[in-house]
Each structure stands twice: as C-alpha cells, then as structure tokens.
Amino acid sequence: MPEVTTVILNQAGINRALTRIAHEILEHNKGTEDLVLIGIRSGGDHLAGVLADRIAAIEGEKPPLGAIDITMYRDDLDSRGSLPLGRTEVPFDVDGRKIVLVDDVLYTGRTIRAAMDALIDLGRPRNIQLAVLIDRGHRELPIRPDYVGRNVPTSREEDVAVDFDAERHPCEVRLIKP
Ligand SMILES: O=P(O)(O)OC[C@H]1O[C@H](OP(=O)(O)OP(=O)(O)O)[C@H](O)[C@@H]1O
C-alpha cells in the first residue's frame, strides 16, 4: 500500500500558531529580560529564528538566539553507529538565563532530554522552557511542552514532517500514514 500524506497545517496556520506562541512566551516571561531562544538542529534552529523575529516584532527587542546539536548526548549512540555531527552555537552565557528550547516535533521526549543535558553542560540556566510546533504524543520520558503550536494525535506507525522553504521558514506540516 502506498503511504498517504495529509497536510495538517499550512503556512498560514503555522504563522498563526507561531505568533500565538511568541505572545505566550512574552506573557509568561513578562517581556524579554534574560530570555534566550535555543533551537535544536535541525528544524528547531530555523523555528527559533522565526520565533525570535516574531518576538522582536511584538516587543521591539530580539532575544539572543542559539542552536544546539544533540548528537553526542543521544542515548542510542551505541546502536546508531556513526552519525553526522552538527554545530552547537550558543554565543552567550546561559547562567541565570531563561531558556526557551525550541523544536519542530515533540514525540518520545528523548531529543529534549538530550538537549537539556547539553544545555546543563554549558551552565546553570534560571529555567528551561519548551516550545514545539507539533506535539504528536507517545512520550517515553516525563517531559511536557510549555508552548505548543498544535497537538496532533498520531499512531507510532505514522510520521510527522515539517517542511521548510528556501528561507528556512516553516511552510507545511504533513502527517504521513504508512
Ligand atoms: O521526541 P523524540 O522522539 O526525540 O523525537 C523528536 C525529534 O525527532 C525529529 O528529529 P530527527 O531525529 O528526525 O532529526 P532531524 O530534526 O535532524 O530531522 C524532530 O525534529 C525532533 O527533534
């Protein structure tokens, strides 16, 4: 049977969700003081950039932006063999900062666990919050997002793909049924 792909969020829907999340982040943190955004490669880093621009448009101040690669912190390195390494770029001190960790899809939560370990190795943030465009459920760790674009109930057999355009803006979210 060929797989079936359904568009579950188009560009307009993604934009509305990201604008709402930007407002929620500002409301929860009472502005941008000590706020930083860190995206998880790959996908979360592009989303963090869009969110930072959205926050700047609303508040007049752009929070510092970083990106982390979680490869060396994965719990399945032994079984995965060699994996391509991405770059971690956090060009500021994380001590005492309010970090919004950003990713495109939240599934088992294992990527977020790895990202938190990577962050803690950089310093002692005041807190770590989590923003995701899609929460597809099936958590295997006690991790929950603070900001969610869309909750998408899925089966484990399905896949969720977030597509980005040439400017690295998210343009479509697809549910793929096998
Ligand atoms: O909650 P989890 O079960 O860890 O799954 C979520 C992660 O899976 C996807 O990344 P993927 O591993 O496909 O890497 P990519 O972002 O580089 O494509 C997605 O972008 C999240 O980062």
Ligand SMILES: O=c1cc[nH]c(=O)[nH]1
């Ligand atoms: O550490 C990790 C990260 C993502 N997926 C896993 O299975 N483990």
